[in-house]
Amino acid sequence: MAVTEERLFGxxxxxxxxxxxxxxxxxxxxxxxxxxxxxAAFVRSPHAHARIKKVDAAAARKVAGVLAxxxxxxxxxxxxxxxxxxxxxxxxxxxxxxxxxxxxxGEPVAIVIGETPFAxxxxxxxxxxxxxxxxxxxxxxxxxxxxxxxxxxxxxxxQCFYWTIGDKASTDAAFASAATVVTQPLVNQRLIxxxxxxxxxxxxxxxxxxxxxxxxxxQNPHVHRLLMAAFVLAIPETKMRVISxxxxxxxxxxxxxxxxxxxxxxxxxxxGRPVKWTxxxxxxxLNDAHGRDHVTEAAMAFDRExxxxxxxxxxxxxxxxxxxxxxxxIPSYLYGPLLSGVYKIPAIFCEVWGMLTNTAPVDAYRGAGxxxxxxxxERTMDRAARQxxxxxxxxxxxxxxxPFTDGTPYQTPVAFAYDSGDYAPALRRALELAGYEQxxxxxxxxxxxxxxxxxxVSTYIxxxxxxxxxxxxxxxxxxxxxxxxxxxxxxxGSVTVYTGSHSHGQGHETTFAQVVADQLGIPMExxxxxxxxxAQIPFGMGTYGSRSACVGGSAxxxxxxxxxxxxxxxxxxxxxxxxxDLDFKDGAWSVKGSPxxxxxxxxxxxxxxxxxxxxxxxxxxxxxxxxYDPVNFTFPFGAHVAVVEVDAETGxxxxxxxxxxxxxxxxxxxxxxxxxxxGGIAQGVGQALWEHGVYGDDGQLLSATMMDYAMPKADGxxxxxxxxxxxxxxxxxxxxxxxxxxxxxxxxPAVANAVIDALAPFGVTHLDLPLTPQKIWKAVAAAKx
Amino acid sequence: MKLPVKMTINGQxxxxxVEPRLLLVHYIREVIGLTGTHVGCDTSQCGACTIxxxxxxxxxxxxxxxxxxxxxxxxIEGLAKNGELxxxxxxxxxxxxxxxxxxxxxxxxAAYQLLERYPKPSEEQIRHQLEGNLCRCTGYxxxxxxxxxxxDNMPAKR
Ligand code: FES
Ligand code: FES
Numbered sequence: 001m002a003v004t005e006e007r008l009f010g011x012x013x014x015x016x017x018x019x020x021x022x023x024x025x026x027x028x029x030x031x032x033x034x035x036x037x038x039x040a041a042f043v044r045s046p047h048a049h050a051r052i053k054k055v056d057a058a059a060a061r062k063v064a065g066v067l068a069x070x071x072x073x074x075x076x077x078x079x080x081x082x083x084x085x086x087x088x089x090x091x092x093x094x095x096x097x098x099x100x101x102x103x104x105x106g107e108p109v110a111i112v113i114g115e116t117p118f119a120x121x122x123x124x125x126x127x128x129x130x131x132x133x134x135x136x137x138x139x140x141x142x143x144x145x146x147x148x149x150x151x152x153x154x155x156x157x158x159q160c161f162y163w164t165i166g167d168k169a170s171t172d173a174a175f176a177s178a179a180t181v182v183t184q185p186l187v188n189q190r191l192i193x194x195x196x197x198x199x200x201x202x203x204x205x206x207x208x209x210x211x212x213x214x215x216x217x218x219q220n221p222h223v224h225r226l227l228m229a230a231f232v233l234a235i236p237e238t239k240m241r242v243i244s245x246x247x248x249x250x251x252x253x254x255x256x257x258x259x260x261x262x263x264x265x266x267x268x269x270x271x272g273r274p275v276k277w278t279x280x281x282x283x284x285x286l287n288d289a290h291g292r293d294h295v296t297e298a299a300m301a302f303d304r305e306x307x308x309x310x311x312x313x314x315x316x317x318x319x320x321x322x323x324x325x326x327x328x329x330i331p332s333y334l335y336g337p338l339l340s341g342v343y344k345i346p347a348i349f350c351e352v353w354g355m356l357t358n359t360a361p362v363d364a365y366r367g368a369g370x371x372x373x374x375x376x377x378e379r380t381m382d383r384a385a386r387q388x389x390x391x392x393x394x395x396x397x398x399x400x401x402x403p404f405t406d407g408t409p410y411q412t413p414v415a416f417a418y419d420s421g422d423y424a425p426a427l428r429r430a431l432e433l434a435g436y437e438q439x440x441x442x443x444x445x446x447x448x449x450x451x452x453x454x455x456x457v458s459t460y461i462x463x464x465x466x467x468x469x470x471x472x473x474x475x476x477x478x479x480x481x482x483x484x485x486x487x488x489x490x491x492x493g494s495v496t497v498y499t500g501s502h503s504h505g506q507g508h509e510t511t512f513a514q515v516v517a518d519q520l521g522i523p524m525e526x527x528x529x530x531x532x533x534x535a536q537i538p539f540g541m542g543t544y545g546s547r548s549a550c551v552g553g554s555a556x557x558x559x560x561x562x563x564x565x566x567x568x569x570x571x572x573x574x575x576x577x578x579x580x581d582l583d584f585k586d587g588a589w590s591v592k593g594s595p596x597x598x599x600x601x602x603x604x605x606x607x608x609x610x611x612x613x614x615x616x617x618x619x620x621x622x623x624x625x626x627x628y629d630p631v632n633f634t635f636p637f638g639a640h641v642a643v644v645e646v647d648a649e650t651g652x653x654x655x656x657x658x659x660x661x662x663x664x665x666x667x668x669x670x671x672x673x674x675x676x677x678x679g680g681i682a683q684g685v686g687q688a689l690w691e692h693g694v695y696g697d698d699g700q701l702l703s704a705t706m707m708d709y710a711m712p713k714a715d716g717x718x719x720x721x722x723x724x725x726x727x728x729x730x731x732x733x734x735x736x737x738x739x740x741x742x743x744x745x746x747x748x749p750a751v752a753n754a755v756i757d758a759l760a761p762f763g764v765t766h767l768d769l770p771l772t773p774q775k776i777w778k779a780v781a782a783a784k785x
Numbered sequence: 786m787k788l789p790v791k792m793t794i795n796g797q798x799x800x801x802x803v804e805p806r807l808l809l810v811h812y813i814r815e816v817i818g819l820t821g822t823h824v825g826c827d828t829s830q831c832g833a834c835t836i837x838x839x840x841x842x843x844x845x846x847x848x849x850x851x852x853x854x855x856x857x858x859x860x861i862e863g864l865a866k867n868g869e870l871x872x873x874x875x876x877x878x879x880x881x882x883x884x885x886x887x888x889x890x891x892x893x894x895a896a897y898q899l900l901e902r903y904p905k906p907s908e909e910q911i912r913h914q915l916e917g918n919l920c921r922c923t924g925y926x927x928x929x930x931x932x933x934x935x936x937d938n939m940p941a942k943r
Contacts, residue, residue, distance in 0.1 A: 014878055021886030022874040022893065024821015024861030031820040117811075118804065196825045196833055196921050197887040248823075248887025249921050281826040505885030505922045671881050675927055679884065682924030706830035706919070714915040714925040719908065743924070 008514040008524060012671035015510045016524075017503075026246040029200040029215045030278045037202070038067060040264050040277040041120035043110040043127045044286060045102035048358035048699020049136030049149060052100060052129060055110055060126040065119025068271060069127060070263070071110035072099045077266050080257055080322070081231040083223075083478035084329040089161040092152045092356065094322040096232070096262045102131070103151050103321035104358050105701055106286025108259045113267055113275060136358035138695035140318030141295045143357045151321060151356045160319055161328060161354040165336035166414050171349035174310025178301035182384040187768040188372045190293040190318070190693035191686075192709055193365050195504075197248020198279035199288060201261040203268035210239055212269060216261050218244040218532075219254045219502050220542020223479060225534050227257045227325070233265060237534075244532040247504035251683070252364035253288045254504065255544050256325035260287075285704040290693050291365020293318035294331065294372050300380050306388050308343055308399050313350040313376065320361035327363045328354060333415075333475055334369030334463070334545075340412035341377045342423045342461050342637055343399040348413045358699040364544060366683055367744045370462050378458040378749030382756065383765060392753070393431065396459050400424055407730045409632070416463060418635040419731050422663075426725045427459055427639040430661040433721050434641035447761060452646045453656075454758025458749040460640075463633040464546035464738025482629035483547070484540040485555030487516065487563055489622040491609040493602035494526040500540010501552030502532050506676070506740065508548060511668045515553055515734065519560045521587030522601055538625055546738025549668060550634045554732045558626035566622060570607055571599040573615045634729040634737035638662035640681075640746040642754040648762075651777030653689055653755055659721045660746065665729040665737035673739045677722050680743020686712040687744075688751035692770050710770075790854045794819065795863030803850050810834040812850035813860060821861040821890045825919070832918030835891035836860050842898035844917070861890035864897070873897060873935040882931030884922035892918050896932045905936055 020026050057069035072095070080094045098109045110127050114120030135149045142148055143158040151158055175181060201216040212235065218224045221242040229240045247254060260277050268275040279287075294315050301310035317331030336350045367374075381399075385392040400423045404410050409417035431437075436455065443453040466472060469480040484500035497516050501508055513527040520527075530536055543552070564584060571589035572579040575597055582589045590598035604622075607613060611620035643657040660677055667673050690710035694702040703709040728735030748769070755771045756764060762783035767775055791800040794817060801816055813822050813836070822845055825833035834845040837859040864871045873896050876882065883889040892915070899906060899914040906914070911929050920928060 015881065017886070018878045018883060021883055021889050022861075022870070022877050023865055024819070024890045026821070026886050028820075028823070028887065030824070031814075033818075117815075118806070194921060195885070195887075196831055196919060197823070197885065198825065246886065248825075249885040251921065278824075281828065281831075507884070675881050675884055675923060678924035678926040679922045680924070683921070705828045706826050707828050711830070711919050711921075712924075713919065714912040714928065717912075717925055719926050719929065720924070 006518055008518045009668055011669065013510060013514060013669055015507050016513065017507065017509045028197055028246045028248055029202060029217050032202045032215050034202065034204055034274040037274040037276055038113050038115060038271065039117040039120045040267065040275050041112050041124040042108045042260065043112065043124050043129065045098065045105055045107040045109055047102055047131050047133050048105050048138065049134040050102050050131035051134060052098060052102060052109065053132055054130040056128040057110065059128065060112055060123040063119060063123045063126050065115040066123035067113045067115060068267070069110060069112050069123065070267065072097050075263055075266055077262060078232045078234065080259065080262065081227050082323040082327065083227065083325045085476040085478070086161045086163050086328050086332055089328055090155045092155060092322055096259050104360050105699060106283070106360060108263065111263050111267060113271060136699035138357050138359050138697060138699045140293060140316040140355040140357055143355045144316060144353060151358065155356060158356040159353060160323065160356050163332045163352045163354065165350050166348040168349045170347040171310045171312055174347040175301045175312065178309055179304040180302040180388060181299055182302070182380060182387050183299045184380040184383050184766065185297050186376060186379060186766065188292045188294040188296065188375055189769050191291040191365055191691050192285055192693045193251045193253035193288055193291060194284065194711060195249030195251055195253060198281060198284045199254065199258065200278040201264050202274060202276045203265040204274040205269040205272060207272045211241065212239060212265060213241045213243065214261060214265055215243045215245060217247050217254050218242065219250040219504060219544055221502065221532055221534050222500065222539050223542055224257055228262060228265065232262050241535045244502055250504045251366040252291065252368055252544060256289050256363055258287065281706060282704055285709065286701060287360060289324040289361050289363035290320065291362065292372060293362050296376060298376050298380050300384055302384065302388065306390055306395055306398050308345045310347040311339060311345050313339060315352045317352055317354050318357050318359065318362055319354050320359045321356060322361050324361035324363035327361060330364050330369045335373050337415045338370050338373035338461065338463060339377065339414055341374065342401060342459050344401050345413065359695050366680065367741045370741065371745045371748060374458065374460045374745050375749045379752060382753045386765065392457055393436070396427065396457065397424065405727055417632065418461065419632055419729050420727050421635060421637055422727055423459060423637060426637065426661045426663055429723055429725060430639035430641050430659050433661065433723060434643065434657065434659040436641065439643055452648050452758040452761065454644045454646060454754040456642045456750045456752065456754025456757055458640050458746050458753060460746045461635055461637045462738065462742055462745055463635055465550040465630055465634050466545050466547065468631055469629050479541065481541065482627050483551040483555045484538040484625065484627050485552065485559050486538050486625045487556065487559040487623060489563060489605045491606050493522065493605040495520065497527060497529045497556060498537040499529060499531050499552050499556065500537060500542065501548040502543045506543065506548060507669070507672045511549065511672060512553065512556060514668055516556060516560065519557065520601060521585065546740040549734065549736045550729065550732050550738055551628060551630055553734050553736060554630065555626050555628035557733045558628050559624040562624035563622060567604045569618065570604050570614050574599050574607065574613065630731060632731045634665065634731060636662060636664045636737040636739065636742055638742060638746060640750040642750040644751065644754040644758055646755060646758040646776060648780050651773035651780065653771060653776065655685060655718055655751065658718055660743065661723045661725065662742045663725045663727050664739040664742065666726060666735040667724065668736065674722050676740050677743045678720055680741060681720055681747040682712045682717055684744040684747030685717060685751050687748045688769055688771060690770050788851050790850050792853050792856045792858055794858045795860060805849060805851050807850045808846055809848040809850045809853050810845035813845060819860050819862050823887055823890060825887065830919065832895060833888050833891040835894040835918065837894055837897060842895050861893060864893065872938045875938065876931040876935035880927050880931040880934050882923065882928045888918060888920040892920065892928060896935065899932065900936055900939065904939065906932065
C-alpha cells in the first residue's frame with residue numbers, strides 16, 4: 001500500500017468547500033452572468049407521439065426582445081451520440097431538435113432566444129406548431145406487443161436490443177432438478193432524478209477567436225466536450241472549453257449530453273452572443289434522463305437445503321424514445337453481472353429486451369442497474385424465505401459466498417470477479433445494531449394486538465469504478481474508464497491538484513486534499529484541488545458509478561509517487577547521500593541514522609525550480625500527470641435493516657428505524673462517507689415508498705411537478721444508524737471502494753421487504769413499488785374480504 | 786408596464802422599476818445580483834429560495850417583487866455579521882449538513898425561523914418544520930444534527 005503516514009486519511013475533517021456554500025457564495029451555472037448575455041426558452045412537444053406538420057415562428061419573431069427562433073433542421077449540428085454499443089443494437093437517430101416527428105412529451109421542438117428571459121418565454125409561447133397526433137406507447141412491455149405503435153420505421157417491434165448474460169443450458173438444468181422454485185414478477189418503477197439544482201448551461205462564442213466556452217451542469221466536463229466537439233458541433237476540442245462549476249447534485253442525470261446545451265452552443269455561435277438556459281423544474285421532469293423502469297420475471301431454484309441452484313431473469317427495460325448517452329449500458333452490463341449478489345449461485349441466465357417507448361429517455365440514475373439487480377434478488381430471497389419457511393436472515397446466511405479477503409477474487413457465473421468480500425460480519429453487525437431478535441419478538445407481540453410491524457433485511461453487493469478500459473471497450477464502451485490526475489508543485493512548496501473527477505456534492509476538495517497532504521507530509525492548507533474545467537485539467541472521465549475515490553484518487557497517488565521519486569533524487573543530491581539511504585517523513589527527506597541531515601519538502605520544491613543544484617541531466621520543475629486505469633471494479637457490500645409500522649386502517653407506512661452497515665473498503669473521510677450513505681438511503685426509501693414517474697397510457701407524464709412526484713422529505717424519514725466493516729480493496733493503492741450509491745442500492749429492498757413482512761398476516765407476498773398507502777390499503781382490504 | 790419597488794435587502798435599500806410579473810426571487814438574483822438564493826422548482830415545493838421577509842421565512846418564488854414593496858429582507862448573504870458566521874451556518878459546517886450546497890441557503894433561512902419558534906427544538910419539531918425544504922443529497926440526517934448544534938450554540942437572547 002502506497003500510503004505512507006496517515007495524519008489525515010480516515011479523519012472526519014470538516015469540508016473546505018462549505019464556507020462558500022453556507023454564505024451563499026457558491027457559483028452555480030445559473031449564477032453566471034456575462035455582458036451581452038441572451039436567454040433561451042424551448043418549445044416542447046405536448047404530444048407523446050406526433051408528426052410535425054409545421055412550425056410557424058412568424059408571431060414569435062415579432063415579440064419584443066426576441067432575437068431568433070430556430071426549429072428542427074435549422075440547427076445544423078450532428079445528432080446526439082450514444083456512447084455505448086451492444087451487439088446488434090439499433091440506434092435511433094436523435095436530432096438536437098425534433099425533426100419530422102416528436103416521440104415524447106417534452107421533446108424540444110424549437111428554441112427561442114431573447115434579450116431577456118421574459119422575451120424568450122413570451123416568444124416560445126407565440127410559436128405555433130401544428131401536429132398530427134399519432135398513437136403512442138409508454139410501457140416497455142406493451143411496446144413489444146404485436147400491433148404496438150412503432151416509434152421508428154427502421155426499428156421493428158421497438159426493440160432496440162436483445163442482450164443475454166450467463167448460461168441458459170445449466171440454468172435450465174438447475175430448474176429441472178430443483179426442490180423448490182420461487183417465482184417473482186416485479187416492476188422496478190420509473191424514477192425522476194430531481195437534483196435540487198435544475199440543469200443549466202451558458203454558451204459563449206467569441207467570434208474573434210472562434211473559441212466556445214460552455215458552462216454546463218455536468219458530472220464529466222471532458223466527456224461533454226469530447227461528445228459535443230467531435231460528434232455534434234464538429235469543431236476541434238481546442239476550440240471548446242467546458243466549465244462545470246459548483247453543481248447542485250447529479251445522481252447520474254448530469255452525466256449525459258442533452259439537447260439543450262447542444263442547441264444553446266450552436267445558437268451562441270450563430271448569434272455571436274452568450275446564451276443562457278436554465279431548466280424550470282417542469283422541464284427537468286420532462287427531459288432529464290429518468291431512471292430504472294424495468295418489468296421483470298424472476299425465478300430462483302433451490303435445493304433441499306435451501307441453497308440457490310439457479311436464477312432466471314427476463315427483463316423488459318424501458319429506454320425511452322431515444323438512447324441517452326449511456327442508456328444501453330445500464331440494463332445490460334451494470335445489471336446482469338450484479339445478479340449473483342452476495343450469493344453463491346451456480347447457474348444464472350438473464351435476458352434483457354431494450355425497448356423504445358414514447359417516454360423521456362432513461363439512463364443512469366444513482367445506482368444505475370445495480371439497484372434493479374439488488375431489488376430483484378432481495379425481494380426474491382424474501383419471497384423464497386417465506387415459501388421455504390425459513391427466516392430471511394437464515395436463508396441469506398446459507399447462501400453467502402464464503403469470505404475471500406486474501407486477494408483471490410471470486411468468479412461469478414455472470415462475468416464479474418469480485419475483488420474481496422466477507423459478507424457475514426456486516427450482516428451480523430447490522431442485525432446487532434438493529435436489535436433484530438428483539439424486533440422479531442416485538443413484532444409478534446404487536447401482531448397479537450393488531451399492530452403491524454415489519455422487519456426487512458437486504459444484503460447487497462455493488463460494483464464501483466467500472467474498469468478496466470480494454471474490457472469496457474470490448475463490451476461496447478465509447479469511452480475509456482480510467483481517470484486522470486495532475487499534481488503541480490509550486491516553487492514555495494504548495495501544491496495544486498487537478499483531477500478529472502468532478503465533485504457535485506462529494507467533497508473532493510477535502511478528501512483529495514487529505515490524501516495528497518498525507519502523502520507529501522504537508523498541511524492541507526498547502527493543497528488546492530481544481531476540478532470541472534477542461535482548460536485547466538488533463539482529459540478526464542468525471543464522476544459517476546462511485547468511481548472518484550477509487551479511480552480518481554488512485555490517479556493522484558500515481559502522480560505523487562512520481563513527484564516523491566523526483567523529490568528524493570533532488571534531496572539525495574543536496575544531501576550528498578544515496579537515494580536509498582533517505583527516509584521521507586513529516587514532509588522531509590533525512591539521511592537514515594542521522595535525522596538531522598535533512599531537506600524539507602519546501603527546500604526540495606524550491607530547488608526543483610531554481611535548478612541551481614539538481615542532479616546532472618535532470619529537468620527542472622516538479623509536477624506529474626498520471627492516467628490510472630484500474631484492473632477491476634471495486635465491490636463494496638453490506639447489510640441494511642429497516643423496521644416499519646404499517647397502519648392497516650389507512651395503509652400508511654412509518655419508517656421506524658433504519659440501520660446500515662456498509663463495507664466500502666478504507667475510508668478517507670468517515671463524515672463524508674456517512675453523509676453519502678444517509679443521502680443514498682433517503683433516495684432508496686423514496687423509491688420504496690413514494691417516488692414514481694407515471695406516464696399515462698397516452699404517454700402524458702402525470703407526475704411532472706414536485707406536487708405530483710413525491711420527494712423524500714425530512715418529516716417522512718428517521719435518523720439512521722450507520723456503521724462499517726472494512727475490507728480493503730486489493731486493486732487500488734488506497735484500498736478504497738465506492739461509497740456513493742450503496743445506500744440507494746440497499747435501502748429500497750430493505751424497506752420493501754419490511755413492508756411486505758408487516759403485511760404477512762394478510763397473506764400479502766408482493767406489491768410493486770412505491771408502497772403507497774392506497775396500494776397497501778387495497779391489499780389489506782382484499783385480504784379482509 | 787413597469788412598477789416601482791423599494792425594499793431593504795440585508796440592510797441596503799434598493800429601488801427599481803420592474804415588470805409586475807417579476808418574481809421576488811428573480812429580482813433578488815438577477816436585478817440585485819445576490820445569487821445565494823436559489824431556484825429549485827416552479828411549484829413552491831423545494832424551499833431553495835427561502836428568505837426572511839419582515840422576519841418571516843418565505844419562499845421568494847411565491848411572491849412577485851412588487852408584493853415585497855417596502856419590505857425588509859434578509860438573504861443568506863446577510864446572515865454572517867462582520868465576517869462572523871451565524872451559529873446556524875456553523876452548525877451546517879460542523880455537522881456536515883450539506884453536500885452539493887444547493888438547498889443549503891434555503892435550509893439555513895428556514896432553520897433561522899425554526900429556531901426563533903422553537904429555541905430548543907426536538908428532532909420531530911425540526912423534521913416537521915423542514916417539511917417545505919427539499920434536499921436530495923443529505924437524507925436530512927445531518928441537517929437535523931446541524932440545527933440541533935445551532936440550537937445548542939445560539940447565544941442567549943438579550
Ligand atoms: S424555488 Fe421556491 S420553493 Fe422551489
Ligand atoms: S445539499 Fe444538495 S440538495 Fe441539499
